[in-house]
Amino acid sequence: MTHIKYFVLASRQGKIRLTKWYYSYAASEKEKILKDLTPLVLSRKAKMCNIVEYSDHKVVYRRYASLYFICGITPEYDNELLTLELIHRYVETMDSYFGNVCELDIIFNFSRAYEILNEMIMCDGSIAESGKAEVLQQVKTMDTMESNDNLDRVLS
Amino acid sequence: MTYALPLNKILVAFSGNSHDGCSYRTTLLQDLFDLDAQDAQENILKDLCWRTRYYECSFDLYIDEFEDFEEWLTELCLQEFDELREVLAGIIVVADYDPEHEGKDIILQKFANCLGQGSFNVWCNTKVISEEKGLDANYILHEENTEAEMVEIQCEKDINEYGEKLGLKRLKEIIDIHEWDGVLMPSCQIKFPK
Numbered sequence: 487m488t489h490i491k492y493f494v495l496a497s498r499q500g501k502i503r504l505t506k507w508y509y510s511y512a513a514s515e516k517e518k519i520l521k522d523l524t525p526l527v528l529s530r531k532a533k534m535c536n537i538v539e540y541s542d543h544k545v546v547y548r549r550y551a552s553l554y555f556i557c558g559i560t561p562e563y564d565n566e567l568l569t570l571e572l573i574h575r576y577v578e579t580m581d582s583y584f585g586n587v588c589e590l591d592i593i594f595n596f597s598r599a600y601e602i603l604n605e606m607i608m609c610d611g612s613i614a615e616s617g618k619a620e621v622l623q624q625v626k627t628m629d630t631m632e633s634n635d636n637l638d639r640v641l642s
Numbered sequence: 643m644t645y646a647l648p649l650n651k652i653l654v655a656f657s658g659n660s661h662d663g664c665s666y667r668t669t670l671l672q673d674l675f676d677l678d679a680q681d682a683q684e685n686i687l688k689d690l691c692w693r694t695r696y697y698e699c700s701f702d703l704y705i706d707e708f709e710d711f712e713e714w715l716t717e718l719c720l721q722e723f724d725e726l727r728e729v730l731a732g733i734i735v736v737a738d739y740d741p742e743h744e745g746k747d748i749i750l751q752k753f754a755n756c757l758g759q760g761s762f763n764v765w766c767n768t769k770v771i772s773e774e775k776g777l778d779a780n781y782i783l784h785e786e787n788t789e790a791e792m793v794e795i796q797c798e799k800d801i802n803e804y805g806e807k808l809g810l811k812r813l814k815e816i817i818d819i820h821e822w823d824g825v826l827m828p829s830c831q832i833k834f835p836k
Binding site: 497499500501529532549551589593 | 697788804805815
């Protein structure tokens with residue numbers, strides 16, 4: 487059983503592109519985490535470990551191109567390596583959906599980035615689906631429904 | 643009442659002193675901003691258009707050359723250039739970076755801080771240096787300003803170990819992801835990939 491606390495996507499320039507909280511943090515705590523985490527992760531060199539202890543929990547991160555995928559985990563329940571795999575699977579899924587995903591795709595299609603994440607991780611931080619094909623199928627179904635909805639609206 | 647001017651100007655400065663700084667002028671301006679050879683010789687170009695697959699925006703290009711980078715940078719940071727700095731979306735300096743220079747840290751720190759938050763500062767290094775030295779320079783820049791970066795123009799590889807674009811492609815990406823003022827979405831609707 488996994489208990490991910492949060493999922494943050496930050497750019498190399500320190501800009502937060504996506505945040506998802508799976509634990510009830512106060513707004514000030516969220517702000518503090520984001521303020522602390524970005525420089526902490528961004529300042530780490532290539533050969534350094536991808537798992538960092540932060541506050542009362544651990545942070546697992548992985549860099550893909552100019553983006554840092556950062557995950558706060560509960561050490562008692564979560565497996566760090568599994569979290570790294572989950573991040574990788576998320577990137578793979580977005581890569582398949584967008585076709586070689588880049589930062590600009592996430593900026594302009596952030597709702598899709600959230601939907602893919604929502605398909606993979608449930609609101610309590612546990613893994614809902616790890617199958618790439620299944621996640622993509624669900625997101626494409628949502629796209630079709632949205633397109634049909636837009637079409638109906640235009641026709642009506 | 644004060645009016646905030648849009649940050650839609652890019653300042654590109656080429657080194658006239660380095661062995662190949664100015665020779666990059668035409669090629670870089672043509673490749674990056676899609677200018678023709680004649681326009682690449684101008685110093686001010688207005689109402690250019692930056693296009694990506696998601697948006698397009700209008701910007702002005704200011705082109706400058708310098709003999710001494712430190713002197714030029716000091717001048718740019720003077721109070722009399724406040725108005726210029728306030729309307730710059732970003733600054734691109736094309737010059738040699740010497741990792742053995744004694745005052746390199748101070749130059750990097752000064753360069754990183756020459757513009758305020760929300761603007762990109764890119765140093766296009768025209769000198770071939772080791773990957774390690776390039777990374778060190780980027781760490782210094784990044785500590786000062788997360789939006790400051792050094793890009794290796796003479797890089798042989800297209801992407802690094804993280805899959806990040808290098809060289810001119812990275813420079814294009816930095817401009818792409820900049821939060822431009824007055825962005826236009828050509829289709830008025832984001833197109834989702836099929």
